[in-house]
Amino acid sequence: MVNVGSDKPNIRQVATIAGVSHMTVSRVLNDHPNIKPDTKRRVLEAIEELDYRPNMVARALATQRTRRIGVIVESAVAHGPTSILRAVELSARAAGYSVTPIALHEGDALSPQEAVDNLVTQGVDALCVIAPRSSSVAALRRIAITVPMLVVKADADPTFLTVSIDQHAGTTLVVDHLVALGHRDILHLAGPLDWLDARARERAFHSRAKSWGIRERPIVVGDWSADFAYDFAKGLTRLPDYTAIFAANDDMAIGLIHGLHDRGFEVPTDLSVVGFDDVPLARHFLPPLTTVRQDFGALGGAVVEMLRAAIEGRDIPALTRIPTELVARASSAAPRESR
Structure with a gap:
């Protein structure tokens, strides 16, 4: 066991316990695809042993990412949209991301353009739209969006990533x-x-x-x-x-x-x-x-996985439709x- 004293554990102490370089620990934290499974396991075990919490500000500066997903929700008081948002938040948290939601309501003064602008200025890495109306999707098509965007809807779309319950x-x-x-x-x-x-x-x-x-x-x-x-x-x-x-x-x-x-x-x-x-x-x-x-839980997981792949430059998973019962x-x- 490494003696960390009263100071918070750091990345070099994690590397010592795992028997790897601190650069390897950094790659694991940033989900680098070319890490051997055994190496990743040792690093994750060392992180858990030390209760290490990475400096998110430093990580954002190093990677140009905030690890934050912006979510626009139509009618956030309804069961379906609320359940999807909760599932996305849980899946994002498990993947080391946070979620910033904005709700749009019918008759609300906030437009899709303003919602996107609000989230983008907060430095989100990607955007997700839950329970959209066709009018909102049409409005989003007219907006120049600089980060990956996913719309939870049944049909494939030439403009956005899509995933849905079937x-x-x-x-x-x-x-x-x-x-x-x-x-x-x-x-x-x-x-x-x-x-x-x-x-x-x-x-x-x-x-x-x-x-x-x-x-x-x-x-x-x-x-x-x-x-x-x-x-x-x-x-x-x-x-x-x-x-x-x-x-x-x-x-x-x-x-x-x-x-x-x-x-x-x-x-x-x-x-x-x-x-x-x-x-x-x-x-x-x-x-x-x-x-x-x-299965809102499975839908939330699919949303986060697809957005992470887009953010991290990995192959985008095929269009996913979650089964129903x-x-x-x-x-x-x-x-x-x-x-």
Whole structure:
């Protein structure tokens, strides 16, 4: 054991314990690709033994990097964007990066240009946009951005790096689940179609429904909120012809169930309801909600890994789509006429 006395441990003490040069320790700290696994292991073990914390200011000066990722979040109060931001923060921290977020809200005076300018002036190494609207992406295309930028969206993009949860696959799971139960007339309560995730789910719903020969029915466009869905359900004057509703997120699905109950209809006896997200309360609602679970942790890891590769000049990973999982609970059942 090296005696470090009362002073904080330094890079040369780490090098002594690991049996390498201080330059090798520096390369490990900066994720240099040409380090042997055994050498990297010894250095990391020495860092842990000494509880060494590198001088981030000195590292930034040496590498011209701040190890900071700027994140622009649309509607940071919603479950999905909040969960993605948290996952990005955790993954970034594990990789030795920090995250500086800025939230954009509809009607907010802060523009995408101002958000980018704010983050770039803080010296971020890369930018990420979470839960974007198509209007925001269009605005970002007109901005000269000098650092790597990633947009969390389903489709590849010629301007930005992209990564996403597989919205198409998740929606396909919903339609297939309802069809397997016997439903052939399904209403889709979509999110705002300026939101890329809402648009992806709406397109996937129509595509899969068409492949099953399900009746073509106009969608209802909501605003992601439980209040909108509650008001829609309370506005029904009679039991509708459709036998199931696919809501584009769990908040709207829960609002639907509440509104249908107050209108005198039972879920799933009269109508099945399926959501998307698997929010923590979904399993505890009455009836417990059938929904699509999104792996936000895996998405956060993919975002950080792709941005790190771009920052560090490594090969960019291929477009990643994170798999989804259908969680079947009591809010979906066979249609009423087949019982």
